[in-house]
Amino acid sequence: MSVTIVWFRQDLRLTDNPALTAALHTDGRVIPLFIDSSADPLPWRDGAASRWWLHHSLKALSAELARRGSGLVIRRGPAERALRQLITETKADKVVWNRLYEPAHIARDQAIKREFKQQGVAVESFNGALLHEPWQVLNASGEPYRVFTPYWKALQRSGLEFPLSDAAATLPPLPDTLESVPVAELGWLPRMAWDAGFRPVWTPGEAGAQHQLERFLETALADYTTGRDFPDRPGTSRLSPHLHFGELGPRQIAVAVLGRMRHFPSECPESQAFGYLREIAWREFAHHLLYHFPSTAEQPLDARFNDFPWTADDGPLLRAWQTGQTGYPWVDAGMRELWQTGWMHNRVRMAVASLLTKNLRLPWQHGARWFWDTLVDADLANNSLGWQWSAGCGADAAPYFRIFNPVLQGQRFDPEGTYLRTWVPELNRLPDRYLHQPWTAPPVVLREAGIELGTTYPLPVVDLKQSREAALAAFALLKEAN
DNA sequence: TTTTGAGTTGTTCGA
DNA sequence: GTCGAACAACTCAAA
Numbered sequence: 001m002s003v004t005i006v007w008f009r010q011d012l013r014l015t016d017n018p019a020l021t022a023a024l025h026t027d028g029r030v031i032p033l034f035i036d037s038s039a040d041p042l043p044w045r046d047g048a049a050s051r052w053w054l055h056h057s058l059k060a061l062s063a064e065l066a067r068r069g070s071g072l073v074i075r076r077g078p079a080e081r082a083l084r085q086l087i088t089e090t091k092a093d094k095v096v097w098n099r100l101y102e103p104a105h106i107a108r109d110q111a112i113k114r115e116f117k118q119q120g121v122a123v124e125s126f127n128g129a130l131l132h133e134p135w136q137v138l139n140a141s142g143e144p145y146r147v148f149t150p151y152w153k154a155l156q157r158s159g160l161e162f163p164l165s166d167a168a169a170t171l172p173p174l175p176d177t178l179e180s181v182p183v184a185e186l187g188w189l190p191r192m193a194w195d196a197g198f199r200p201v202w203t204p205g206e207a208g209a210q211h212q213l214e215r216f217l218e219t220a221l222a223d224y225t226t227g228r229d230f231p232d233r234p235g236t237s238r239l240s241p242h243l244h245f246g247e248l249g250p251r252q253i254a255v256a257v258l259g260r261m262r263h264f265p266s267e268c269p270e271s272q273a274f275g276y277l278r279e280i281a282w283r284e285f286a287h288h289l290l291y292h293f294p295s296t297a298e299q300p301l302d303a304r305f306n307d308f309p310w311t312a313d314d315g316p317l318l319r320a321w322q323t324g325q326t327g328y329p330w331v332d333a334g335m336r337e338l339w340q341t342g343w344m345h346n347r348v349r350m351a352v353a354s355l356l357t358k359n360l361r362l363p364w365q366h367g368a369r370w371f372w373d374t375l376v377d378a379d380l381a382n383n384s385l386g387w388q389w390s391a392g393c394g395a396d397a398a399p400y401f402r403i404f405n406p407v408l409q410g411q412r413f414d415p416e417g418t419y420l421r422t423w424v425p426e427l428n429r430l431p432d433r434y435l436h437q438p439w440t441a442p443p444v445v446l447r448e449a450g451i452e453l454g455t456t457y458p459l460p461v462v463d464l465k466q467s468r469e470a471a472l473a474a475f476a477l478l479k480e481a482n
Numbered sequence: 483t484t485t486t487g488a489g490t491t492g493t494t495c496g497a
Numbered sequence: 498g499t500c501g502a503a504c505a506a507c508t509c510a511a512a
Contacts, residue, residue, distance in 0.1 A: 139509085139510060139511080140510075140511065140512095141510085141511095143509095143510095145509085145510080146508080146509065146510090147488085147489065147508085147509055147510070148489085148490070149488080149489065149490085149510095150488095150489095150509075150510055150511080229491080278490090279490095282490080346491085347491075350490095350491065354492090389490085389491095396489070396490085396509090398490080398491080398492085399489090399492085399504080399505080400504090400505085401492080401493080401503090401504045401505085402491085402492045402493080402504095403492070403493070404491090404492065404493085405492080405493065405494095408492085408493075409492090468493085468494095472504085475505095476505095479505080479506085
């Protein structure tokens with residue numbers, strides 16, 4: 001009888017999981033495996049928020065597998081050693097997995113594949129994370145795309161819909177002698193209870209992902225292109241962490257969204273369906289870029305930026321930004337939302353990134369590292385693209401003169417201050433007109449609101465106008481030098 | 483090969 | 498208050 005190991009990584013779901021589906025077609029034993037491979041020498045190990053998510057997602061996956069007659073074997077790495085061990089124990093003749101796209105993961109997985117194949121163990125990998133593989137979408141010259149819009153057009157031409165496979169109702173039982181590390185022993189939960197704000201807003205795991213998708217389709221998709229800009233509304237999908245851990249795949253999303261568009265055209269106009277799928281395409285584009293330009297997690301794609309005059313390392317400014325104490329309420333609200341919930345609304349991410357890279361002129365890598373550790377949706381491809389786009393040094397980057405003004409953005413996208421008051425409660429009693437710029441409020445208004453600037457809430461750490469001009473000058477310098 | 487059109491998300495200034 | 502232009506060229510993609 002054949003024995004197939006299904007190595008779960010960022011594909012923590014049973015529905016439309018190509019590797020699992022392939023294993024179940026062998027009609028032999030199937031051993032679902034997860035490896036804590038933090039012993040592998042990989043850069044970009046899961047940050048604290050990601051580990052929190054992973055803990056809960058693994059518990060969910062494990063329970064779901066058990067409910068279907070199987071279970072999840074959890075081992076500690078290095079991955080190759082753990083796999084080899086399990087192959088020996090179970091006499092497995094095949095290992096399957098869904099592919100990862102971080103450069104270091106690709107290298108590791110290829111080495112493992114080579115090694116096992118030499119030893120006569122079949123290895124097969126699948127696409128469970130993307131609509132199309134990064135090497136499949138190329139321009140007419142056979143080169144990767146560097147601009148989003150033509151990429152998006154090419155993606156639509158290639159097709160957004162694929163047949164999905166259902167989750168198996170039952171799975172073959174696990175041999176009962178297999179050892180497994182309990183999830184709790186992996187030590188991924190925080191020792192201090194900083195996750196109090198995470199628990200009410202997230203449900204890691206496949207069921208949570210499906211639930212969130214349905215909620216999004218029913219409540220937000222119809223008005224997506226407008227609603228997604230207002231952080232106090234549930235206008236975005238909030239599927240990013242589910243997507244990162246593969247509790248839901250983009251193909252499932254495309255089928256669901258296009259299906260809804262066809263069946264309920266009045267509730268889901270084409271403009272809204274494609275407006276959302278376009279964002280899924282951004283995720284796809286990010287993976288495309290990281291695959292073809294693997295150094296972009298660390299280095300600017302635009303080499304001119306190697307000479308950009310960033311501000312000399314400034315601990316206090318960076319810390320003010322990280323802790324939401326910049327004195328710009330819109331930015332501080334975002335940074336605190338991030339710290340408390342592991343997530344930040346996209347509209348606000350752009351503003352905090354703009355302040356860090358343009359006004360404070362701190363290297364975008366500082367921001368990328370902070371996001372990496374604090375976001376539950378931390379994803380190397382998306383994070384790298386986002387930060388390089390914001391800093392202006394990436395593919396299809398924001399024009400250098402696009403410098404967000406946190407006051408204007410706040411007034412435009414949170415005019416009544418609902419979002420702001422949630423995350424910066426010390427400004428609660430300030431009238432709306434001063435909320436996004438408390439330093440302009442007359443002293444008597446501040447006093448009545450119980451605010452003492454510099455004490456109960458910081459004064460701005462940087463002057464917007466001056467720092468904007470300095471940033472533009474720095475860009476001019478860059479242009480001159482090249 | 484050459485040419486042409488276009489490029490996520492903004493701000494400021496002056497009329 | 499509203500509106501259009503300026504902010505820079507440059508590279509990418511495709512005809």
